[in-house]
Amino acid sequence: MDVNEIKALMSLLDDPDPEIQVQIRNRIVQEGRWMIPFLTEELESQSDDLNSSILIQDIVRDIQVKGLSQEMSDWLESEEKDLLKGASIIARYEYPEIDETEIRSFIGKIRQDVWLELNESLTAFEQIKVLNIVFFDEYGFSGNKDEYHHSENSFINKVIENRRGNPLLLSILYMSVAHQLEIPIKGVNLPNHFLVAYMDEHGIARKIEGNDDDVLFYINPFSRGAILHRAEIDTFLSHLDLKPAPRFYKPCSHEDMIRRMVNNLIHSYQKSGDRMKVEELSGLLPKIAS
Structure with a gap:
C-alpha cells in the first residue's frame, strides 16, 4: 500500500x-x-x-x-519462550514504542557490573550477595510497597525507569541478569507473592535435608534479595491458611510468569476502574491458559 x-x-x-x-x-x-x-x-x-x-x-x-x-x-x-521478550510484548500493550534492544542492553550492563565482581571460588550464597549489591545497591531497584497495585509495576520498561516494581517484575529482571551469568535461578509462583529459587545443581540440599525440590534456597527480590528457606515458605503459606503443595516450592514456567503478569495487570485496572483494559487483557488470557 x-x-x-x-x-x-x-x-x-x-x-x-x-x-x-x-x-x-x-x-x-x-x-x-x-x-x-x-x-x-x-x-x-x-x-x-x-x-x-x-x-x-x-x-x-x-x-x-x-x-x-x-x-x-x-x-x-517459540521454543525458547524468552522471558524478556514475553515481558516486552506485554509492555507494548501500554507502551507500543518501547525498544526491546534497549531493555536487553540495560540488562547486559548490569550483567557486566556483576561479572566484574564474581570469581569461580564463590559459593552460591556469595554469588547472590554480589548480585544483590549490584542490583539493589548500585542500580537502586526496590519493591514498590507504597503503590503495590499500580499498573506501572507490571511493565518492564517502567520498572527499569522507576527502579521500583512488584515481586514478579523485579524477579524477571533479577533472573534475566542471573541467566546471563549462568547463575541457576528460576521463578517460583507463590500465592500472593513471587520468589526465585537457586537451583540445587549438585544435589546438596537433597543429601543434607532430604528434600526433593532440587532447590538450594530461595531469594526474595521484593525484599532486596533476602535469602529464604523452605520453612519460611511453610510459615508464609500457614498465614494464608494454605496447605503446602509441591507447586509452591518448585520452579514455574515462563508461560506461568507471563500469565501472572497479565492477571496482575487485570487486577490493577480493575482497581482503577478501567473496564476497557480489563476486557482487552482478559481476552488475552485464553491464549496463555494452563
Missing part, C-alpha cells in the same frame, strides 16, 4: 455510510502497527473533530491489541 492509498483510506474514515466506515476500519486494523504513524498524523489534523478523534483512537487501540495478541501467539509457539 503506497502513500496515496493510505491517504485515500484516511479520507474515508468519516464517510457517512456506517458500512463503509466499518470496512475501512477493518482494512486499516488488518494492515497492522505500521499504520499507527499515519493514524497519529490524521488524529492531529482532526483535533477539532471529537467524533473523528475518538474513532481514530479506537482504531489505534484495536491495532495495538491485535498486534499484542499475534505477538503473544508467536511467543507461545
Whole structure:
C-alpha cells in the first residue's frame, strides 16, 4: 500500500455510510502497527473533530491489541519462550514504542557490573550477595510497597525507569541478569507473592535435608534479595491458611510468569476502574491458559 492509498483510506474514515466506515476500519486494523504513524498524523489534523478523534483512537487501540495478541501467539509457539521478550510484548500493550534492544542492553550492563565482581571460588550464597549489591545497591531497584497495585509495576520498561516494581517484575529482571551469568535461578509462583529459587545443581540440599525440590534456597527480590528457606515458605503459606503443595516450592514456567503478569495487570485496572483494559487483557488470557 503506497502513500496515496493510505491517504485515500484516511479520507474515508468519516464517510457517512456506517458500512463503509466499518470496512475501512477493518482494512486499516488488518494492515497492522505500521499504520499507527499515519493514524497519529490524521488524529492531529482532526483535533477539532471529537467524533473523528475518538474513532481514530479506537482504531489505534484495536491495532495495538491485535498486534499484542499475534505477538503473544508467536511467543507461545517459540521454543525458547524468552522471558524478556514475553515481558516486552506485554509492555507494548501500554507502551507500543518501547525498544526491546534497549531493555536487553540495560540488562547486559548490569550483567557486566556483576561479572566484574564474581570469581569461580564463590559459593552460591556469595554469588547472590554480589548480585544483590549490584542490583539493589548500585542500580537502586526496590519493591514498590507504597503503590503495590499500580499498573506501572507490571511493565518492564517502567520498572527499569522507576527502579521500583512488584515481586514478579523485579524477579524477571533479577533472573534475566542471573541467566546471563549462568547463575541457576528460576521463578517460583507463590500465592500472593513471587520468589526465585537457586537451583540445587549438585544435589546438596537433597543429601543434607532430604528434600526433593532440587532447590538450594530461595531469594526474595521484593525484599532486596533476602535469602529464604523452605520453612519460611511453610510459615508464609500457614498465614494464608494454605496447605503446602509441591507447586509452591518448585520452579514455574515462563508461560506461568507471563500469565501472572497479565492477571496482575487485570487486577490493577480493575482497581482503577478501567473496564476497557480489563476486557482487552482478559481476552488475552485464553491464549496463555494452563
